Amino acid sequence: MPLPYNQRTCYCGEVGLDRVGQTVLLCGWVHIRRDHGGMVFIDLRDRSGIVQLKFNPETDPTAHEVAGRLRTEYCIAVRGQVAPRPADMVNPNLATGKVEVNVHEIDLLSTSETPRFPVDDDINVKDELRLEYRFLDLRRPVMQKALITRHRAVKIIRDYFDKLGFVEIETPFLTKSTPEGARDFLVPSRKHLGTFYALPQSPQLFKQLLMMSGFDKYMQIVRCFRDEDSRKDRQPEFTQLDVEMSFVQIDDVIRVAEGYLVRVWKEILGVDLTPPFPRMPYQQAMLEYGVDRPDTRYDLRIKDVSDIARRTEFKVFTGVLDAGGAVRCIRVPGGAAIPQSEIEKADDSLQNILRGIGAGGLPYVKVEAGPSGPPAFKTGVAKFFNPERTAELVAATGAQPGDAIFFAADKSADNVCKFLARLREEVARRRGFIPAGMWNFLWVIDFPLLEYRAEDARYYAVHHPFTAPLDEDLPLLDTDPLKARAKAYDVVVNGTELAGGSIRIHRGDVQQRVFKLLGMSPEEQQLKFGFLLKALQYGPPPHGGFAMGVDRMVMLLQGLDNLLDTFSFPKTQEFFCPLTEAPSPVAQAQLDELGLKLAAPAKK
């Protein structure tokens, strides 16, 4: 019998003791049916939770008859009376477990095929299948919670920035390709045959132009597109909080960014962060942690022991040092207890993991109490350390009996960083050095402005080509560009880069100098960035800002290690959408209209 489902009285999860005696009208999906032949129980689910419905054949034969035909995921509306459960029938596992609804009327709104997987929190199903049936996957309470949390985080951001006087301004999705940086997604133009728009990798230049337009506080929650291979924490399209401000220095931007992070963590997690967050120069991060996004929840800091290594007889050490490399190590407290197999034998041994990223091996020593007092080394490369070198290394690392010391040696110091950074992570995880519930926020600052890539023999911008150098490093652009530091900053939390930004170049002459350093001729500069250089001629204000990965933030807030569940409709690693089957071939007529001819027939 038809029920006025538009007159729903409340959500399932809101049916509690306070509603006992009330008549409620509920809408939702059949979570599970328990049919006793006589009495039928249905768990009804909506986005708020689950409540038990009771169908009694004696009092409500018509409704009971319908209930007997219900199956999982049928969509129904019911009207009935809320009743307390008998004391011994209370279900403590259900938020609404103290009550049930005696259903008098039911309306079967639609039936359902048997779902390909249960609509439950704990499922063990391949991601691909979940994506194909994403509409069912998203019915699962844990997913509903994830998307609602995402909504709340975004709402907090908008409220926060609105209150501070920021204006949210949309920027184009169909824009100009900028070959610098990631690979662009291209969109062919029908009006201008043979030319292409690119989807924005970020609204970087538009937000700078908005500063030149006088909107001195801009923000946008915006989709960005990068056609680079995905990872479990990377999707081809993702969402950024994009912020830009005029007349600011680094500290001003950092204060604004810290403010919203504090609010989000407080309001979503109830966690009190205490600004200002610590700041760490890039150099220190690389030396002590091996990465520009240090996880400071555990120590295991890297020590450079090149001086000691040089005076050993170990050819691996002396060899890389002669070649201008470095020898560094980390001390692992209690590391002597790590079994040999885990260090060098097993398939997933530390050594094999390091070899997988290019290390030659994993030299190490275990530390034990020496016969006459001072610690001694054993196993591994212990034999290359005479008593003097041993004492020096013990002093340098603070090693105690029972520890292990792992070395990385390479003729490239960058590689040494890479190896030990990976080792830190791996050891911390395996040895349980990562404390739960800790949120270590920090700013990494003083990034180099440029890096040099030998493969095409030119400089590249570490952040992006619009980042300003530190004022005192400006002269270095002509003398020693690699030494110039940038007015750039990244927020790192627990080893994840969450946001990054910079003060931008707001002087045309400086911008052209940087472009030139990046190997761009004046003609090329005009071709690629003429509009920026033009705008810089009309009273550009000093400005800077940052961008933050919203998806990544939501991932952190929910304790996920996978970005997929922060998106409503994500894609697989190969950028395929199992739900819509995008991308797909298009009609020949569409290609003709765009003046496109395929070099090879489309697959599938």
Added chain:
RNA sequence: GGGGCCGUAGCUCAAUUGGUUUAGAGCGCCGCCCUGUCACGGCGGAGGUUGCGGGUUCGAGUCCCGUCGGCCUCGCCA
């Protein structure tokens, strides 16, 4: 772009060195029974082109080649 692992019932998995008939199990599904369950229970049942194509072999889920898809990883991601 490179490397690795994987693909068997609706789902998650099993199937000895290539060899036993009809490729199994749990869950789910279908039917009947059951008035207080909430992991409901009992009895019965259906369900498979082992991703796809080729090859080796007396014989292939198992071995080889190709292909499609998924995941991990290196490169890449200013």
